[in-house]
Amino acid sequence: MSTYTTASSTLLSTRISREMALWPLSLKIGFGIVGTIVVAGILAPVIAPYDPFFQDFTAALVPPNLEHPLGTDMLGRDIFSRVLYGIRIDMQIGFLTTYVPMIYGVALGAAAGYFGGWFDTVVMRVLDIAMAFPFLVLIIVILSILGPGVQNIYIAVFLVAWTMYARLARAEMLVERNKDYILAARALGYGSGRIIFRHALPNIVNSSIVFSMADFVLNILLVSGLSFLGLGVQPPAPEWGAMIAEGRDFIFQAWWISTLPGLVLVLAGTGLSLVGDGLAQRFGQRQQALL
Numbered sequence: 169m170s171t172y173t174t175a176s177s178t179l180l181s182t183r184i185s186r187e188m189a190l191w192p193l194s195l196k197i198g199f200g201i202v203g204t205i206v207v208a209g210i211l212a213p214v215i216a217p218y219d220p221f222f223q224d225f226t227a228a229l230v231p232p233n234l235e236h237p238l239g240t241d242m243l244g245r246d247i248f249s250r251v252l253y254g255i256r257i258d259m260q261i262g263f264l265t266t267y268v269p270m271i272y273g274v275a276l277g278a279a280a281g282y283f284g285g286w287f288d289t290v291v292m293r294v295l296d297i298a299m300a301f302p303f304l305v306l307i308i309v310i311l312s313i314l315g316p317g318v319q320n321i322y323i324a325v326f327l328v329a330w331t332m333y334a335r336l337a338r339a340e341m342l343v344e345r346n347k348d349y350i351l352a353a354r355a356l357g358y359g360s361g362r363i364i365f366r367h368a369l370p371n372i373v374n375s376s377i378v379f380s381m382a383d384f385v386l387n388i389l390l391v392s393g394l395s396f397l398g399l400g401v402q403p404p405a406p407e408w409g410a411m412i413a414e415g416r417d418f419i420f421q422a423w424w425i426s427t428l429p430g431l432v433l434v435l436a437g438t439g440l441s442l443v444g445d446g447l448a449q450r451f452g453q454r455q456q457a458l459l
Contacts, residue, residue: 192445198440198441198442208255221406222246229422232424238428241411250411254432261388265326270376273329273333274336278369279364280292281338281340281342282368295331295334308397344368378448388437388440389433389437394409396409396412408432412430
């Protein structure tokens with residue numbers, strides 16, 4: 169039993185190594201950046217030198233130094249510690265606001281493209297209505313009704329963020345539903361659910377996965393922007409956008425309060441964008457290999 173387990177582990181590690189060797193450079197760099205940021209967020213209680221909420225008015229507006237690598241804000245809070253804890257907030261919100269809408273957006277779009285008829289018409293009309301309004305404006309309108317806060321951000325994004333995934337999945341399904349393997353599955357008497365989610369979905373989800381990386385970046389920027397406007401995560405929570413907003417009144421006196429969290433935000437967005445570009449290249453390589 170142990171020999172079989174060892175052999176299976178060796179085979180799995182070999183496959184993973186071969187797969188990683190085929191990764192484009194942008195994918196490796198992107199995963200390295202994003203992985204480092206995520207690990208830093210997970211280990212924030214260990215890495216952070218101070219409590220992110222601790223206020224020391226005797227050390228207010230201290231520029232970056234050895235004791236405070238990113239300086240302190242107007243309340244004497246260590247910016248480096250707050251940035252590390254902010255990873256947990258921004259990455260969690262970005263992940264949920266990206267992949268929860270992706271799940272039901274892809275499912276609705278795939279079902280609409282497969283069945284067609286009145287169901288496709290209803291889904292597309294709802295999608296057209298949702299996309300008729302600018303995304304950010306619609307989010308702000310919903311938040312102005314519900315009020316600021318993380319839970320209301322989730323509700324607002326979940327209501328409108330599924331549309332692009334549904335459109336992508338529907339377009340892919342319109343092509344897939346007439347292919348031989350789908351026709352063969354129908355001839356074998358497979359149910360529609362099995363055909364859509366077990367056979368067709370693995371072939372149409374790649375474009376949505378690639379798009380989700382760009383959407384991840386946009387959602388992090390969205391949360392930061394909403395927090396900057398006072399509609400997102402509320403102080404004193406260490407969220408990047410809220411930190412940038414807190415430092416705007418001190419931009420000439422203490423530039424590091426807004427600038428350094430902003431640079432971390434740019435770094436996270438760059439890493440996610442590289443992951444998206446790398447995934448697009450890798451999926452393209454696989455598609456060419458299949459052809």
